[in-house]
Amino acid sequence: MKSKEISRLFDQIADALEFQGENQFKVGAYRKVARTLSEMAEDIEVIHREGRLREIPGVGEGIAQHITEYLETGKISKYEEELKKVPAELIQLMDIPGMGPKTLALANKKLGVKNLSDLKKAIENGSLAGIPGLGEKKVGNIRKGIARFEKVKERIPLGMALPLAEEIMTGLRGKFKITMISPAGSLRRMRETVGDIDILAGSSQGKKIVEAFTRLPMVKETLAAGDTKGSIITDEGLQVDLRVVPEKAFGAALQYFTGSQAHNVKLRGIAHKMGIKVNEYGVFRGEKLIAGQTEEGVYQSLGMQCPPPEMREDRGEIELAREGKIPRLVEIPDIRGDLHVHSRHSDGSGEIEEIAGKAREKGYQWIAICDHSKSARYARGLPEAEVLKVIEEIEELNQRLKGIRVLAGAEVDILPDGSLDFPDRILKKLDVVVGAVHQGFKKNVTGRMTRAMDNPYLKIIAHPTGRLISAREGYEIDIEAVMEKAARTGTALEINAHYDRLDLDDLNAMKAKKAGVKIAIGTDAHSVRMLDYMRLGVAVARRGWLGPEDIVNTWSADKIINWQKKQ
DNA sequence: GCCGTTTTCGGCCCGACTGTTTTCAGTCG
Numbered sequence: 001m002k003s004k005e006i007s008r009l010f011d012q013i014a015d016a017l018e019f020q021g022e023n024q025f026k027v028g029a030y031r032k033v034a035r036t037l038s039e040m041a042e043d044i045e046v047i048h049r050e051g052r053l054r055e056i057p058g059v060g061e062g063i064a065q066h067i068t069e070y071l072e073t074g075k076i077s078k079y080e081e082e083l084k085k086v087p088a089e090l091i092q093l094m095d096i097p098g099m100g101p102k103t104l105a106l107a108n109k110k111l112g113v114k115n116l117s118d119l120k121k122a123i124e125n126g127s128l129a130g131i132p133g134l135g136e137k138k139v140g141n142i143r144k145g146i147a148r149f150e151k152v153k154e155r156i157p158l159g160m161a162l163p164l165a166e167e168i169m170t171g172l173r174g175k176f177k178i179t180m181i182s183p184a185g186s187l188r189r190m191r192e193t194v195g196d197i198d199i200l201a202g203s204s205q206g207k208k209i210v211e212a213f214t215r216l217p218m219v220k221e222t223l224a225a226g227d228t229k230g231s232i233i234t235d236e237g238l239q240v241d242l243r244v245v246p247e248k249a250f251g252a253a254l255q256y257f258t259g260s261q262a263h264n265v266k267l268r269g270i271a272h273k274m275g276i277k278v279n280e281y282g283v284f285r286g287e288k289l290i291a292g293q294t295e296e297g298v299y300q301s302l303g304m305q306c307p308p309p310e311m312r313e314d315r316g317e318i319e320l321a322r323e324g325k326i327p328r329l330v331e332i333p334d335i336r337g338d339l340h341v342h343s344r345h346s347d348g349s350g351e352i353e354e355i356a357g358k359a360r361e362k363g364y365q366w367i368a369i370c371d372h373s374k375s376a377r378y379a380r381g382l383p384e385a386e387v388l389k390v391i392e393e394i395e396e397l398n399q400r401l402k403g404i405r406v407l408a409g410a411e412v413d414i415l416p417d418g419s420l421d422f423p424d425r426i427l428k429k430l431d432v433v434v435g436a437v438h439q440g441f442k443k444n445v446t447g448r449m450t451r452a453m454d455n456p457y458l459k460i461i462a463h464p465t466g467r468l469i470s471a472r473e474g475y476e477i478d479i480e481a482v483m484e485k486a487a488r489t490g491t492a493l494e495i496n497a498h499y500d501r502l503d504l505d506d507l508n509a510m511k512a513k514k515a516g517v518k519i520a521i522g523t524d525a526h527s528v529r530m531l532d533y534m535r536l537g538v539a540v541a542r543r544g545w546l547g548p549e550d551i552v553n554t555w556s557a558d559k560i561i562n563w564q565k566k567q
Numbered sequence: 568g569c570c571g572t573t574t575t576c577g578g579c580c581c582g583a584c585t586g587t588t589t590t591c592a593g594t595c596g
Contacts, residue, residue, distance in 0.1 A: 025579050029568040060569045100594050137586060185596085226584055241596080261596075268580040273573085279581055
């Protein structure tokens, strides 16, 4: 995507300008457009061709020219100029925690620091600490910052961060009677990965709570500990920030620290024009507090609905909230069943009966067992005769079990020629057929998937892009073409809820809805415990602005079976 | 560099913590 590349260049221009002490709002202008471009669904070349560049928020005359130049010549002269003044190697040093543009400029000007090894030398021989304005402690912090910088700061998956946040909150609740405590930041917005964990508490005992926080068992290092704010590194190397605010300001603080930053900047801009100030202690008209106890109150005071945290990315939700048009998003209680679960018959670990029991416990009405098909040998895929036995087992279980219905499904491989791994005579016996590409990730995946959708038995495409958050980009695929075909054939696309997949992701889920495609959420659980990943899948759907009407999991078992049987 | 139901000029979100200041700058989120 060209918009991603342009976004990267703008970010680097922003870095270079910042280093040179350029006006922070000019820097911000580049950053804002970089962010918009990086998540834009529409093709930038189409926008350019239709003369609509200036309609992109934050794109004015100058930036429009840069974009045009890139699309016509493949480069941006402004970028080349800035890079000549400030080499990339130098810019990169700003990523060191504690090292901002000012400090770096000082080190560069006074000591000629040009790269990481220069910087290390300046620290070791004491010359950095000798610069006026810097001192031993500051240099000590930069030294620690370098250690973290070199460790390749990785973002951690939501599915790992959530339990850790819950553990920390439980630890604090055990020591204090805190009723108001919540995750904030990207964790509360349920982004697929988070860089750190933000936790907010409402209490008058800030200092004590921060102290207790820094003494929790998982704390390896304390970065900061004040009266209202603490910051620690866990033994796994993850940063956790805690803020404590008075109870009467909890709503305002929750709004504030949930972000996103872009959402808040826009919100505060609106408040400003209304003569209102919003900060983490409340909403103020002059000196007078007009809201702050609850988040709803904060938004209400600005004449808006309160958008769910998952929507707060400045993707148009503020405009909707002002018009009172925030959609009803899908919620966990809407989910009647899981559409992608493996049992011990292929590569899962649970007995079907055990899985059904857990599904009932979760309040589901049904659960679809979808073991692998025969070509998926690495996953102990089932030959036809075995599938028939599993179907029989499920029929017998359904006679016996109360309060839950098991659907006999399969995760059928989409083969290199686009055909399915089971013949129609098997497929027609199943309650739900999920198709998936498990091999040949670079071999005409778009063509194979669209051809597979010509088979009327195929109802769901599992993990449609094949990406793994920690490991790989995914298939070479034209996802728009897949969505278009899915809409035409009535095939659903999956949000795979495994924490390392979350595939489709939020933006693709949003795109799918616009294309008229239904979404199926499947945990891809290989053990009973993994059925809990449903909350991650629902989170992605909510981040994609999907409602219960978009999600197949909200249907009854009969409706799903009818869907499968109807060709 | 962008933007306009206050403005085509003069704003642009806002506060905590740290360290080095003797009243505040830099960094971070």
